[in-house]
Amino acid sequence: MQHYHIAVIPGDGIGNEVMPEGVKVLQAAAEVAGDFNLEFSAFPWGCAYYLEHGRMMAADALKTLEPFDAIYFGAVGFPGVPDSVSLRGMRLAICQSFDQYANVRPAVLLPGIRSPLAGKGPEAIDFIVVRENTEGEYSGVGGRVHRGLPLEVAVQSGVFSRTGIERVIRFAFRLAQSRRRRLVSATKSNALEYAFELWDEVFAQVGQEFPDVIAEQVLVDALAARFVLRPESLDVVVASNLFADILTDLGAAIAGSLGMAPTANLNPERTYPSMFEPIHGSAPDIYGQQIANPLAMIWSGALMLEFLGQPAAAQWIIAAMRALTESGHPLTPDIGGTARTYEVGDAVVALVRKVGVVADRL
Ligand code: NAI
Ligand code: MG
Numbered sequence: 015m016q017h018y019h020i021a022v023i024p025g026d027g028i029g030n031e032v033m034p035e036g037v038k039v040l041q042a043a044a045e046v047a048g049d050f051n052l053e054f055s056a057f058p059w060g061c062a063y064y065l066e067h068g069r070m071m072a073a074d075a076l077k078t079l080e081p082f083d084a085i086y087f088g089a090v091g092f093p094g095v096p097d098s099v100s101l102r103g104m105r106l107a108i109c110q111s112f113d114q115y116a117n118v119r120p121a122v123l124l125p126g127i128r129s130p131l132a133g134k135g136p137e138a139i140d141f142i143v144v145r146e147n148t149e150g151e152y153s154g155v156g157g158r159v160h161r162g163l164p165l166e167v168a169v170q171s172g173v174f175s176r177t178g179i180e181r182v183i184r185f186a187f188r189l190a191q192s193r194r195r196r197l198v199s200a201t202k203s204n205a206l207e208y209a210f211e212l213w214d215e216v217f218a219q220v221g222q223e224f225p226d227v228i229a230e231q232v233l234v235d236a237l238a239a240r241f242v243l244r245p246e247s248l249d250v251v252v253a254s255n256l257f258a259d260i261l262t263d264l265g266a267a268i269a270g271s272l273g274m275a276p277t278a279n280l281n282p283e284r285t286y287p288s289m290f291e292p293i294h295g296s297a298p299d300i301y302g303q304q305i306a307n308p309l310a311m312i313w314s315g316a317l318m319l320e321f322l323g324q325p326a327a328a329q330w331i332i333a334a335m336r337a338l339t340e341s342g343h344p345l346t347p348d349i350g351g352t353a354r355t356y357e358v359g360d361a362v363v364a365l366v367r368k369v370g371v372v373a374d375r376l
């Protein structure tokens with residue numbers, strides 16, 4: 015029996031509401047599969063922990079997390095703690111320390127969900143953004159001088175290494191090879207000539223290794239328009255940390271809701287644990303009402319099972335989500351329903367049991 019030890023960090027706000035649903039669905043998938051089990055260990059880190067201890071995670075958190083097979087993460091950030099403190103103190107610390115350089119972000123319109131784009135159905139919105147996740151604009155290099163004075167200056171530098179660019183681009187090419195063989199690279203070399211000329215050069219060089227993939231370089235602003243106008247032309251998109259951050263909220267929006275967009279922060283070499291989380295944040299505006307959509311959290315769990323080597327169980331979860339959205343009930347208010355967070359989780363659990371058992375008999 016394969017055994018996986020999963021670190022669970024619900025974090026803040028709706029992270030605490032969607033996490034139990036994700037765990038419950040994963041447990042159901044493991045039970046149905048019967049040949050692997052999941053052991054979850056929860057950690058109470060986040061903004062409440064910060065207000066008590068002056069830090070977002072325990073001092074030895076990274077050492078504690080390192081032996082786990084994977085990290086299942088909710089969201090961080092809450093009013094009262096600056097977002098820069100919460101994000102850098104947790105999510106960025108984990109992604110950078112565990113070298114989770116490939117952040118995989120699917121934008122897929124599920125059946126029955128209405129895209130805000132007129133006339134675009136599930137066949138038109140099915141692509142993956144691969145985000146560089148350890149350097150670039152989010153390297154954390156810079157400073158502020160003359161603090162509080164009128165002549166105050168802030169410097170924020172991007173750090174782009176050849177190795178860092180090359181590995182994420184190669185990952186994206188491989189992913190495109192396994193799909194519809196089209197890769198778009200988001201650039202801005204017309205204005206950011208140092209970082210993105212290097213990015214473009216590496217993209218062209220790595221592209222030589224993949225003659226079977228149609229590679230295209232597009233300015234990020236034009237690409238944002240293309241997300242809206244021609245999403246069907248996209249298969250895999252590779253972009254820097256900041257560009258992909260912005261593009262994937264747009265991707266989530268056209269796929270129906272931020273509440274449905276999953277993500278995997280991968281260390282592809284498996285030297286360190288990878289981390290799986292929804293794209294959305296802690297949504298303080300809806301926290302406490304049990305109306306948060308748990309599908310992004312649940313879907314991220316499916317990405318985790320796939321990466322851990324349980325693709326069948328991962329597929330059951332995705333099939334269950336598809337069956338749910340297609341049936342139109344129960345769904346949370348962000349996608350037109352009236353259901354509570356836990357009702358959606360319960361429905362997905364029931365569907366996973368049904369789908370898994372049917373698949374087992376085939
Ligand atoms: P957000 O993603 O939390 O919310 C944006 C909007 O989407 C809100 O109107 C919210 O109600 C809605 N929304 C988000 N998730 C939803 C779900 N599952 N179901 C239904 N509606 C949902 O982003 P926002 O408001 O910019 O940030 C709130 C906090 O979250 C901030 O402290 C921010 O720093 C943090 N944040 C953390 C992230 C992370 O932990 N990875 C990512 C993004 C933001
Ligand atoms: Mg974001």
